[in-house]
Amino acid sequence: MNLTAIAGIVLVVLAAALMLVFSLVKRKVPPVFRDIPAFSRLRRAIGLAVEDGTRLHFSFGHSSLIVPRSASAFAALGMLRKVAEQTSVSDRPPVVTAGDAALTILAQDTLHSAYRSAAAEGLYDPNAARLTGLTPFSYAAGAIPIMRDEDVSANILMGNFGVEVAFLTDTSERETSFTMAATDSLPAQAIIYATAQEPLIGEELYAAGAYVDAGPSHTASLQVQDILRWLIVAAVLSGVMLKLLGF
Amino acid sequence: MKRPIATAIAIAIGLIVLLGYFIPLPILTSVRIELVQWAIILSGVAVLVGVINLFSVHLKKIREKEKGAVYSLFLIAALLLTFILGIILGPDHSTMQLMFESVVIPVEASLMAMLAMTLIYASIRLLRRRSDLMTVVFLITVLLVLLGTAPLPFGPLPIVGDLIRPFIAQVLAAAGARGILLGVALGTLTTGLRIVFGADRPYGGR
Numbered sequence: 001m002n003l004t005a006i007a008g009i010v011l012v013v014l015a016a017a018l019m020l021v022f023s024l025v026k027r028k029v030p031p032v033f034r035d036i037p038a039f040s041r042l043r044r045a046i047g048l049a050v051e052d053g054t055r056l057h058f059s060f061g062h063s064s065l066i067v068p069r070s071a072s073a074f075a076a077l078g079m080l081r082k083v084a085e086q087t088s089v090s091d092r093p094p095v096v097t098a099g100d101a102a103l104t105i106l107a108q109d110t111l112h113s114a115y116r117s118a119a120a121e122g123l124y125d126p127n128a129a130r131l132t133g134l135t136p137f138s139y140a141a142g143a144i145p146i147m148r149d150e151d152v153s154a155n156i157l158m159g160n161f162g163v164e165v166a167f168l169t170d171t172s173e174r175e176t177s178f179t180m181a182a183t184d185s186l187p188a189q190a191i192i193y194a195t196a197q198e199p200l201i202g203e204e205l206y207a208a209g210a211y212v213d214a215g216p217s218h219t220a221s222l223q224v225q226d227i228l229r230w231l232i233v234a235a236v237l238s239g240v241m242l243k244l245l246g247f
Numbered sequence: 248m249k250r251p252i253a254t255a256i257a258i259a260i261g262l263i264v265l266l267g268y269f270i271p272l273p274i275l276t277s278v279r280i281e282l283v284q285w286a287i288i289l290s291g292v293a294v295l296v297g298v299i300n301l302f303s304v305h306l307k308k309i310r311e312k313e314k315g316a317v318y319s320l321f322l323i324a325a326l327l328l329t330f331i332l333g334i335i336l337g338p339d340h341s342t343m344q345l346m347f348e349s350v351v352i353p354v355e356a357s358l359m360a361m362l363a364m365t366l367i368y369a370s371i372r373l374l375r376r377r378s379d380l381m382t383v384v385f386l387i388t389v390l391l392v393l394l395g396t397a398p399l400p401f402g403p404l405p406i407v408g409d410l411i412r413p414f415i416a417q418v419l420a421a422a423g424a425r426g427i428l429l430g431v432a433l434g435t436l437t438t439g440l441r442i443v444f445g446a447d448r449p450y451g452g453r
Contacts, residue, residue, distance in 0.1 A: 001271060009269040016440050023446070066286050071435035074442055077449040101297025102290050106449045127304050131297035135351075137358040149314045164358070166365045173372075184431045186424055193385065195369040197376070202427040206434025217446035221437035228433050 015224050022220035031219055038180050038198035039211040045154040045178040046083060050090040054153035056083065057146060059168060060107065061159030061183065062099025062139045069160045071206070072184040073103050076158035077110050078209040078218060083156070084114035088123060096129040097146055098159075099139030104131040140164040147171045154178040157196070158205060161188040169195035182208065254445050261443035302326065388415060 049056050060076050063069045084094055093115075096107040107129035115124045132142025147155060148171060155172045157165060161183045169192060172179040181192040182200035192199040200208070203225060209218030260282055267279025305319035313319075329346065336342055370389065373382055394404055395412025403409065441447040 001269070005269045005271070012265070012269075012436070012440070015436055016444070019437065019440055019444075064290065066283070066290055068435060071438040074447065074449060075434065075438050078438075078441075078447050081449075101295075101300075102293040104297050104300060105293055110449050127300070127307065129300075130304050131301050134294070134297075135355065137355045141358065145315055145318070163362055166362055166369060167358075170365050170369060184435070186427065189427065191366065191369075194366070194373050203430030203434040205431075206438055215446070217441050221441055224437050225430075225433045228436075229430070232429060232433075 011228070015228060018224045018227060019217070019220045022223050023216050031223060033207070033210065033222065036200070036204060036207070036211060038200055038204075039208070041178065041198055042154070042156070042180050042212075045180075046086060049092075049153045050087055052153060053091050054151050055092045056087060056094040057143075057150075057152040057155045057177075058083075058094055058096040058107070059143055059155060059157040059159070060096065060098040060100075060103055061157075061161040061165075062134075062136050063103065063160030064100050065102045065106070069184055070103075072182075073098075073100075073106075073159045075206050075208060076156075077106055078214050079156070079158060079212055080107065081110050081114050082209070082212045082214040084111050085118045088115055088118035088120040092151065093123050093125065093128055095146055095150060095152070097132045097139070097143040098129070099131070099133055099136065101131050101134075103159075104129050136162045136164045140167040143168060144171045147177070148175060152177055155180070157181040157192070158183070158208065160184055161192075163187055163191055166191050166195050169197075173197070253450060254448055257448070257450060258443065258445050265443060298326070298330075391415060 046056065048054075058076065058080050060073050063073050065073070080094070080096065087094060093111070096104075096111065098104045098107055108126050111128055112121075112124050115121050130142075130146070132146070133139035144167060146152065147168065152175070155168065155177055157168055157179065158181075161168075162185060165181065165183065165188045169179055169181060173195070178198070179196045180198040180200065181196035182205035183189055183192060184205060189199070189201060193201065206225065207222050209215070210222040263275070264279050264282055267275045302323065305322050307313075308319040309316045309323070329343075332340075332346075333343060370386065373386065391407060391411055392415055395408045395415075438447075442449075
């Protein structure tokens, strides 16, 4: 086993242990997160959609599930689950678009379990989660008519996107819909910063579950990310100091 | 009963694949590779299910005469034609290659060209939508990098082309990108662990 593998396994075991501890230990005071305005505006947009009888549109991008970039899609699925439960009182269930077939199946399954747990299984429509295209641009081209023609009042774009995300944010703006966008791709982050109403940058994508109360494991994972980030900061600063001291 | 079994299988496979990455035991590595190959085969089957989903969504649009049903008709006709020809001729046949090169590539290229216009328009609107310090910094950075990179008729701009643009791209942007990627990596790690340990079950569970 080489040094990189040892460091990797130590990091994974440490993260797993911390997540277990934070998930199981009951805190007297609930954890307080820094304010991210996008999430409070999203809550408002969800409430308005339910009141108006309009739809929410989740766009999951085109990441395949067998690559490391799929984590962004899994984070989005956690968010979909919670939001589908919250909107189960609405006449218009959310619509999901994805550019990967396996991700579409998981989105259908997530919607189904969300409605089952909200005792609203009748709302489930397998066509509410759709594969709109298998290449980035065909995916965007397939998602645009849904954003435009299906009475969508809020778009939540979360997952792995490329530059084609600009078409989605542009359509949302033309339809004067609310847009929250988050991605793990750097070029797409620059684009959503310039074009989306509520862009999330970097790891804020993975914090979404904790901000929409998706469960203690999401809160725990956010706390673990904070601890590991401080450890990395300390390691980087130590490296700089050692370098300056000539080691 | 079905759900706990599915969860147990998912957790066990997740752990085996994870351990296979770190522990160089030949049996663990070969099991990991085998499982990943199964996942690839399942992804292929999922594409077929996804295409059926696409077909049924557009068929419903045509049946119920929804807005844009005519485009759905085109989509279904093209899908069926490509599918049938693909089965009869095979994906490497010259007709299939011609269809790909004369339809898919030009359409994607024209979308790419439209993207450039969309982005210019979005940059103009950005100041109107969010006029804060970071927006101004963002737009000035874009302008400096463009001026430093663009092939100008009178040659590269002095200072901007050989000093400012490389400093922005290689120092400031690289440092920022590494910071963002570290955050993304930590998010990926904790999301992966939630799935592996069954706290999040997007496969018909919780």
